Structures are given as structure tokens and as C-alpha cells.
Amino acid sequence: MSGAPILVVGSVALDSVRTPFGETHEALGGSASYFSLSASHFAAVRLVAVVGEDFPLASRTLLESRGVDLSGLETAAGRTFRWRGEYAAELGHAHTLETQLNVFSAFHPRLDDVHRRTPYVFLANIDPDLQLEVLRQIERPTLSLSDTMNYWIARKPDRVLEVLREVDVALLNEEEARALAGETQLVRAADRLLDQGARAVIIKQGEHGALYQSREQRFITPAYPCESLTDPTGAGDSFAGGFLGWLARSGGHDGNALRQALACGATMASIAIEDFSPARLAETAPREITERLRTLHDMMHFDLVEPFGSDAAPLPRR
């Protein structure tokens, strides 16, 4: 089993986050950072993003320590993208206090030949116009996955849908799926997105798991029950890293591989949220990932029986 490489195009940021369990100041953040450190446990990752001249060497070293290829990490004149947010006790939704796009505002992904021919591609949450720019540059990949956010759905719904139609799998959270589909019920929202041209969608339900739906198949994974949730930032990107990471590593694309990939996604998300920044993702070991995957499997797997016998005869009435 060898991991085919993955290309990720997204943001690398400095995050300042406060949760009921503590806070962090200008720590490594951004969708591409979480994704890369998560996926790096499964496959080689090539990162395309932009940082400013103030991007800390320690963060660069952290990514490199996990073997992430930073040849596509551009350093532009100016300051690195910064995000400041906080979570209330329920930890469901981040409240953004400040966003400084800085060098990210002029970012246009530039792919070299190696990037262009990468078989697995993750278009992290960036402007859908940039996602389309990437799609136009790459050769047809084995599998492409996109993410987005409410901000773009509100401002550029047509472009978001255009991306959805281009990629193999589109990742959205519950709220985003409802907003984009105009449907409150999740399964119907997923159906509606397929009607609108998506090939497959994964609807992330945060602490409640995820739903994968294509025209032919529907899979679900519960979330891994987390004992020490500290900071939910990056959970979705870490999920994406485990999901695409497993597909790239295994080379599988059937239902079993997709269900395994969902479980790997849930596993990596559960690790990411146990600390601020992607620190836990960088330091986790294959043994821990394997153990969580096994625990997740064992918590939900049951032997299928015919509850009413193979003839499915009703119970005799009393």
C-alpha cells in the first residue's frame, strides 16, 4: 500500500482563537494547514498557498516535519492572512471577531507541472473563482474534493455550484448544504445538490458525523465521541485530510473504501479538536490513528441478523 500524492490549495493563516477551554494567539491555522497535517499521515501532500514575510519559521518547520511539500507555498510581500474568533460553550459555531486577508487578498494559485499532475486534489475553502482557476490548471485528477463556506454561498452561489459540478466530491457542512440547496432536511438537501449537478456530496454534521451521497450510494459515519474537545477550528479540514488521505493511500474507490475514508475523516477530526491549532495533528502517531479507527469501528459495528428469521414472517399474535 503506497500513498499517491495529494495537492491541496487553500489558506495558511495565523489564528487567534478563544474557547471556554483556553485561547491561542497567532498560532498556525488555515484550511490548507489543517488538511495537510491530517492527510500527511496517509499520503504525501503538496501544498499551494500564500503567506506573508512574517510567516514564522516554526510553522514552516512543523509542516515540513510531516513531509509536506512546501514548494508551492508562495511568500508574498506583506503580512500573513490572520483570523481571530471565539466559540461559546456549545462550541458549535465560531464567531469571527476579525479577518485580515492581507497577502491572501491578491492570491492566485500558481501550479507547476508536478502540482498539475497530482492525482488527488483538495480545493479547500477559498473563493470559488480561485477554485475554478485551479481546476482549469490541473490535469484530470483521479479524485478531486472541494470545500466551501457560507460566505461564498451567500455571495457567489452560481460559482460555488460550478465548482460542485466540476469536482468528484463536494464537502459542505449542514448549514451550507441547507443554504445552497434551499432544503432543511439533510437527505433532501443532498438530493437537491445532486439534482443541481454535483456528482457526490459529503455533508459534515460536526460532532454528529457525516453523510456521503452520490446518485448511486449513501454512506454515513458517526463522529468519534470526543472526551476532550478543546478547539473545533479546522475539524472539517482535518476530516477532509483523513478522507482524501485514505483514498490516496489505499487507491480504493468502491463503497468500502469510501466508508473507510469517512471513518478516517472522523478519526482525524477527533484528534484535531483536542488542542488549539493543528498541533495534535502534527504529533499524533499511526498507532493512535489506528486505535481510534478501531474504536470507532467497534462502537458502531453490529452483526447483521434477520430479526424476524429469514422468512421475515411476522410474530404470531398473542
Place this chain on the structure above:
Amino acid sequence: MSGAPILVVGSVALDSVRTPFGETHEALGGSASYFSLSASHFAAVRLVAVVGEDFPLASRTLLESRGVDLSGLETAAGRTFRWRGEYAAELGHAHTLETQLNVFSAFHPRLDDVHRRTPYVFLANIDPDLQLEVLRQIERPTLSLSDTMNYWIARKPDRVLEVLREVDVALLNEEEARALAGETQLVRAADRLLDQGARAVIIKQGEHGALYQSREQRFITPAYPCESLTDPTGAGDSFAGGFLGWLARSGGHDGNALRQALACGATMASIAIEDFSPARLAETAPREITERLRTLHDMMHFDLVEPFGSDAAPLPRR
């Protein structure tokens, strides 16, 4: 495989419910009705509750058509318990418009010898003092399951906790578990309830599944993704019916049986919410239940592999 009988003590009501998908007027409702019709597919059910002189013959006939033993259904002078509520588009929470306890306000469960010796017991959502009255009357059952609601947690938390300590498994929804445990994180709320003396808890997460936790074991089931949610009323009691029904039918009590029972619970809940009142529960057939159980199994089951090989060696760095 033969089903051991189940005793349920709870409410039988006439519900008037409005959802975005329609409404119903004075249809059969109440925790014991939903539970009985759900569990009746797996085992013989003995119902203890009270109705008024106005309780419709058709509702009695519906319960009897599923073999539910109504010898413990008392008819008291006065009107049947009535509940009127509505759900907004999100369908998460019922908004109660009116509750008329009527004959239910003076209800004290009276169990005969057959009731007292029933091996499986469900104490549906009624006053915890009544639940304790039932527990004092019954012989030690094979397995007892309780339910409750925020109303009692707010008014009689100590009595709710007393019930929790007496039964084998206590069922709560997310909100109730958080309120009773004083913990927002679900896994911690479950731990806290065990600290407070519960032997095992199931935390129902509505459309997101359920978590079972005892001191030794933790299991999860996702909800069955429902395509045609019409009325969520009774989902929790239908879940309880499938859960306890399977345990009574199979006689199992190990981890596999509990996980199967959770899946049966999720399956029956998904059927119940496809129509108003427990109509769908009464008319569903073993074949449909079996098919949904198989679908739920197949949507989430994955073959466990060692993602990093059996030596759990990290990926070589690039």
C-alpha cells in the same frame, strides 16, 4: 428466537400536531402508544396506562391489532390526556401549545401479577414519582429502561436521578442529558450521569443518532437517514421500542446485542416519523424493518484495516 414480554408504563394520549408537512387532530399519541406499536414488532407488549371514557375504539383496536395486551389500560371517568403542539421548519423541537392532563393527572399505575413479573420494563416519560411507584411494584426484571423529559428534570431532578440509579439503562435526549449533568459535551455529560449513579445511559441525538454509555462500554448508532420526515413526535419512544424490543426478542445483552438494539431503535424511529401519529409503526412489516436495518448496517459498516500496516510504521518521509 422468541420474544420475552415487555411491560410499558406511560401515557396514551390524543395528539393534535402541526408540522410544515401537514397536521393531525386528536390522533393516537402518548409515549406508551408509540413505544408499544414499535416494540410489538419484536416482542409481546403489556401496556399500563390510563385513558378517559372518550378514548376512541379505533385507537384501542389499532393497539390490539398489533397484539398489545391492554388489560392494564385503565379507563377512568373523564377525558383522555390531550397534547397539542407544532414544529417549525427545522423540526428539532416541538413547541407545546396546550397540555390537558385530564384523567392522567390522577393516574397511579396499578400492576397485576402478570405485569409485575414481566422481564423487560420500559418506564416511559411520566412523573418520576410514578416511575418509582412502578419500580417498587415489579419483581427484579431482566432489563429496565427509563425515559424522562426536561419538565421533570427542572422540577424533580433528585427524583429523576433516583430513577436513573434504579434502572439498567436511562434514556435521555441531548438537552436533557446536558441539563441533568450540567455538562455541555455529550460524552462528559454521559460520564457525569454514570458518576451520579446511573448504570448505563443512552443519549438520543434526534436526527443524529444515539450514544450508549456504561462504565465499561460505549456504543454509537447514527440515525437512519430519513427521506420523508413528516412528524418527529414519538421518535424517542419508537427508538425505545426498537431498542428494548430487540433485546427482549433476542435475549442478548452483550455488546453486539446492544449495538443491534441501537440499530433497531434507529430503524423504528425512522419509520415512526414518516407519518403523523404511530400509524406507520402499526402498518410497517417485518420485511421493511429488516430492509432498513440492512441499509443502516451497510451505510456505515467498513472493513477494518490497519491503515499503516500491522507494524503501524509511519510513512517514509519524502
